[in-house]
Amino acid sequence: MSGYDHALKYWYPVAMADELDTGQSKHTKLLNTDIVVSRSNDERLDVNAAGKSLAVQHAYGHAWTTFSDTPYPLFAIPESSEQERRFVPCGVVRVSCSPLRAVENFLDIAHFPFVHTGVLGSEPHTEVYKYDVKIDETVDEVFATNIKFFQPQASKSAEGGIETEYIYRVPAPMAAVLYKTCPPKPECLDVIALFVQPLDEETCDVWPWMALYDDTSSMADLIQFQQLIFVQDRSILENQMPRKLPIDPGHEIPTKADLTSIAYRRWLKKRGAYYGAFERS
Amino acid sequence: MSTEPIGLARDLAPKGVMRAQVGQTDLAIWRSTNGVVSAWENRCPHRGMRLSHGFVRGESLACAYHGWHYDCSGKCNYIPAHPELEPPSTIRPNIYSVVEQAGILWVNTVADAKPVSLPNDLIALRSITLDCNLPSAIDAFKAAAKVDAALFNGTVTELSQHPKILSLESPSGANGIVILFQQPHPKSVVAHLLAKDVYQTNELVAVSRWCESVRHKAEQQ
């Protein structure tokens, strides 16, 4: 099975659930195929490719579609039904890079002091302490746990620097979910997810979505905070060479801080998720 | 690939980082605080970030992504995520030969850089990028020199036989300029301009303006 055939079996976000007025439509791309997203009635969005309508489901603030008649089920995010949380779709950031590079960057903490200086990290707090990574065989997902990192401004709701705890989860090749310390509610974890729409192997639309405990910040401020972070990441992602992600060892040199990235690449390879990979399957 | 002129030495100040293209190779060129110039493949061995986006910290170049430091020999000497770790000596970018001569930086991506020999009465004036192919650029400079011969004291002769060097002189040899051509992409040419050291400042300004007008003509063809 080629990387493309493998990629066909997943659901992908193509719009925010509340995007487009009734009667409106937009043209976009998915896995190198032109698609049209339109709203024929108030409740739902439709997706068409070459005149044929595709399956659509609404979840986590977005409309998701798939080319497959027998797709893998869309992964679960149980926190999406916790009504005390605020659900914040953050819009879209277009990035000229492999969708896999976008996910891998999201899983990386060592860049915080250099790329998100004064916000998610700052020198001299650059050390990445030992953390744990495993593939959960029952759900076949990558998990990274026990990550701790000093952050000057961990989120919109943080007042000053704190040691933040992170848990990462990769439920699909082009999606990642982050659970991190919630500054106003330390016993709970905020959820920040990254949903990636692969336009082609070297271009993607990134749709961040958050489920937070934050009663004070305005929606606009929360979105602006995340957008700033992703625009900083884009300046890196568009300058990584090659644009596609090398998933075989040997092209790039990792260290202990990259355990999540190493596990992610291995996991992609094992599943044959070569769409956006530097190597061919 | 031969030795290529990639820029003026003085355009790369201490702590400066620039990007250059030689053949198929994308390069990061940087100068340490003490003045040492290095030319490396523009790709950090860690996660592929372009090193031309990095910052000079003393005698090292720090990558913009995770801040790894590389010294002037290319060896990685600091990984901020593991401050106590002595990085393995195998971590280094691909390194190329670079030398400074006649005020120009010369790079060779396959062998030692051997600059072409130039008269030593030249001063490096500026680099200028033309959006056209190499023959059009050279033709435009030749044609313009014949029309605007005042810069060469009335008449102009072409001296160099080198395919990527144009040497324009007055018959006496007293006035003249040398243009070194570099072709980073098929449709783009960089002309590095050197002038005989006899020109006054206002004349150098005139030479520089003249080159801009030549660019304009070359790009319109």
Ligand code: FES
């Ligand atoms: S990519 Fe250069 S330090 Fe990580």
Ligand SMILES: [Fe+2]
């Ligand atoms: Fe980031």
